[in-house]
Amino acid sequence: AQSVTQLGSHVSVSEGALVLLRCNYSSSVPPYLFWYVQYPNQGLQLLLKYTSAATLVKGINGFEAEFKKSETSFHLTKPSAHMSDAAEYFCAVSRNTGGFKTIFGAGTRLFVKA
């Protein structure tokens, strides 16, 4: 069965510091992987997606993620955190078992300190 595991329910960084949010996946077939962001009282917004075209994926707001098959990882990074990055981030894997279905990780809440 396909699933994702996000390491760390909370991550705190200083403004200007590197952001690293960890995600490991489990999949018996080549996965389609996504990172979504959720701001308070909002729905989810797609940051980026991996669909096997390139291992380094660039997304919106300066975020990027690298697919590493050997480590079954898809970690999200941003070189310099901004206060507006404070939100909850979800890693997700897409399944197709007779129907489309996206499985989300538990989420990581990012805090950015001034």
Add this chain to the structure above:
Amino acid sequence: KAGVTQTPRYLIKTRGQQVTLSCSPISGHRSVSWYQQTPGQGLQFLFEYFSETQRNKGNFPGRFSGRQFSNSRSEMNVSTLELGDSALYLCASSSTPDRNTEAFFGQGTRLTVV
């Protein structure tokens, strides 16, 4: 282009009652998925519809049901409400039901059961 619209945004119901939530997808999108989000369980997949057919269902009791109309609008219904049904219910639409297709989320309906 209007986004995914969910109505109502907030709802308070009493145990034992039933509730119907509505989702209007982005124009042209025919795939609609529903998720339940709670602090303890995170994002849990409820069901997915494409062209009025339920193609996938999550592990929820039969009290949770849904349907999709010919104009792609979708409704979900919860009967005999329990306190544990209090959650943010999110609807997402996609242009196609393919695995690599981005899902666009609405802002959700916050259901409180008292």
